[in-house]
Amino acid sequence: MTSPAERKVLHGIGVSAGTASGPVAIVTPAVGIDEHEPASVDLEADSQRVRDALQQVATSLTNRAEHANSETSKKVLEATAALATDRGLIKQIDKELKKGTGVTKAIHDAVEVYAGKLRKIGGYMAERVTDLYDIRDRATARVRNLPEPGIPTLEGPSILVAEDLAPAETATLDPDQVLGIITEAGGATSHTAILAAQLGIPAAVQVKGIAEAIANTPVAALDGGVGEVIVAPTPQDIEELEERSRRRAAALAGSSGEGATKDGHKVKLLANIGTADDAAKAAQYDLEGSGLFRTEFLFLDRDAAPTVEEQTETYISVLKSFGRRRVVVRTLDAGADKPLSFADLGPEENPALGRRGLRLSMAREDLLDDQLQALANAREAVEGAELWVMAPMVATVEEAEWFANKARGYNLPTVGVMVETPAAAIMSEQILSIADFASIGTNDLSQYTMAADRMQGELAELLIPWQPAVLKMIRETAQGGERNGKPIGVCGEAGGDPLVALVLVGLGVQSLSMAPGKVNAVRAALRLHDLQACKQMARLALESPTAAQAREAVLGAADPVLRDLL
Template sequence: MSASTLQGVGVSPGRAAGPIMRVRDRLPEPAAEPAPADREADAARIRPAAQAVAQRLRDRAAGATGQARAVLEMTAAMVTDPALLDNAEKAVLKRGLPAPRAVFEAADEFAALLTATGGYLAERAQDVRDVRDRLVAELTGTTPPGVPELTRPSVLVARDLAPADTADLDPTLVLALVTEEGGPTSHTAILARALGIPAVVAARGVLATAAAGARVDGGAGVVELLDHAVEPQAAARSRARWDGTGATADGHRVRLLANIGSAADAQAGIEAGAEGAGLFRTEFCFLDAATEPDVEAQRESYAAVLRPFAGRPVVVRTLDAGADKPIPFLGVDGEPNPALGVRGLRIAFDRPELLDRQLAAIVAAASDTGAQVSVMAPMVATAGEAAWFAERARAAGVERVGVMVETPAAALCADQVLAAVDFVSIGTNDLAQYTTAADRMIGALATLNDPWQPALLRLVAGLGRAGRESGKPVGVCGEAAADPLLAGVLAGLGVTSLSMTAAALAAVGASLAEHPLADWQAAAQQALSAPGPAQARQRAAAVLGG
């Protein structure tokens, strides 16, 4: 491979070429001194700046729809988060920090908490840094980082892209996306697939290049850098047409669901046509809590998210926290390897009353809203753990009980796990990182966490087989479900439901309906036999004529 070619991870297929437009990088750290002459006056600048930034985001949201609108509204809410602004003001008043530095440090503390939390919430740390930079730019009168105004079709090159940057991209002007960081489950990957924009992430070294143009292969993950601005060549795109029912071309049903963690997510899922929610993350109710929210507080929080799904199925995941996901009131001691420590359901073994109160709140919220609620536990490793959770959940009044399969141990004992519960849902993000021993937050290991890894697909195949033999559903709620081609392959491996970000639903539904189940099964078998993720994708596509 020549020096002008970079190998990254292809996350949205298609080929495109064009001049490079670089996304403005993160702002430099604002100075911690000199201290403001009038601390009260400097602290008083913070909230108006936050309101100004939030209003611009809300104005953009007003012109957007669906997931894009939800993302922009969520970012606007983060900008005016009372805890963030309170901490920043205190840093000015008590420590004498200039307002920009105070905002910077307050936001970084919150981002660090999310990063330590791991998983989905760790990926939201980028959102907080985006909010931080927008606020600092407003306070200093500088241009915030982000996507510049495009005047011609271009290939966007960035360190990474925040949700607010990508939410309302114009696919007629963005030919392709290339990022230095990020991974297969990043927001950039999800949105690029939804918009049909070729994208490559984890293209290490792309920011150091002085190239003027690029050719991008989003399937192979290859970026060819050019010393001249090549004429724009857009990938062939067609707007996904989906009738709202998840099914293959011959009518085999695969329920298409939304992953949610807030009321805005829930509304976006409904607007996108989700048949229900396959993963409701409940961590939002606990993240900033100094003490455990009582049953009534939890009930109200869950009901606000469940209400849009009245009459539809929703799978609620119990608290996914622990040593690698610090929540203040848990008081879990530090561990030498917290990702392999006391987290998820393991917290409940020593504190069953914590789980019991959450189950009571979930059951009450389901009754309040009319949503068809099932409950599942995270971080289950054995059939014994699955049985322990199922017994406790049923005693609390939960009618349909399942567990997440995130560990190879649970996948390898799928028949025994399914004997203890009513369904399982595969968290491909964590299952990939535990299978390959590769932290999915490290960009250098993005290839190992590619959901097309044959080892991961073989575990999914075993779970699908166990599901067929037991007559019980096997879902996927990891972001592997958001890849239109991979979604069909998962169905071919026996997966009965796919849950994803709302933005991906139409593309996945349309792709699934293009081929009968037998073709998806044939594609799946070819992917299983591949030596690596890139070849797995290529072989699956070849079976389907792609």
């Protein structure tokens, strides 16, 4: 039993709700550069040595992909495996070796150069920096004949503690063995956060000082809803967490059926999906369809675009999974921030603000034409399908009109736009005089509004959905929808937070799309409050000068039972 003097409470960002307590398992850290290695004098031999190590890493990741617990996890592992043998990375390592740099330092220096390029590109490619560092650390360990970094063999159910957890690790976690996840780095929209939520594993990121705090203490407790971590918890702490879990279960009891507030105001609760496998699994949940089908997984890491037939097959599978429930498909969101080898528009000074999303589609109409034709084919093939189609990264009325005309030309009747830029939010009334609906991507809207890269963990506090500036952008969008009688949804991570969901509904949002495992808590939160209460909470949040004060004001106005859902 631990003494109260050893007890320490740390705070981070909760990214996957739930509570856990138990022994800690420390993820094996990276071995780093061999400080005593000789300079490279045989370029050919050293280059081959590195290539062999990278190939071994790629093979290992590919093998793990075959045993992944979901299609999404499989795709993450396969993409990381492909990155391990990327020709650009190998070429950069050879450049370092030519300087006479030692082998492990050459790997590290080359990866840092390559990571800088990915960060500059931004978006999806910036997210892959974590994957790249994982490859670096695994390859370095193999070159040094030392154990690879990663999750140790667990002797029993444990809470994982790490500086960060690579997607390759998170993708293959066993929820029966991993009680929770605590990391010092990471962000609310990182792979770790998203995958942990999908697996139902409580998780907190940005918990500064956790490694030092647990150095002499093998036990911790975690509340993944609020991001609280207790090192060396007392029996009372554990009892309170267990009681919180019981209260949460009670609050969730009976959460089923359509989403609606206490007074019957309807709010559609939908799932975010990325693959046909995701659709099949999400369709088993008690929810009302999918509010975001990310189609780029069909296009990424390929040498050629998928055919119309290949796409049609996937879309038919997704529509069949949901039957007569709504499926909102986002057309290809790629380009400068998610480069495609078969759709390279050339170098750009600032790719993160370049020709991505709809801008790429306008430059490569053939890609969009094929996708819209495949969607039209799938809609025709699946009787009763409710297919909505929306364009990513719309910023102007002209773009919205171009896409709407294009999509309707393929007999797709319900055509919308993503609101991910302040420009689209401000111009929502005019855009929604053309489009049939809008869906707010809170992740990108936050980063563009706050000028903060959503993959940079140090800026995580700027990117929480409570930022008043972001909430005002959402209100502006909702008002544009209301003036046109057009529905507004949210498909960013904010929609899965039960407390934020109340504010979003109060602002005028009519559908919320999230990880399927979050639907029950959001549905329960809505049924605790009537629409007027949601509107009052929205006003409190908008009037608050800071994000922290906004959350505190709303929490204070909410039904006390709601705390058990967080």
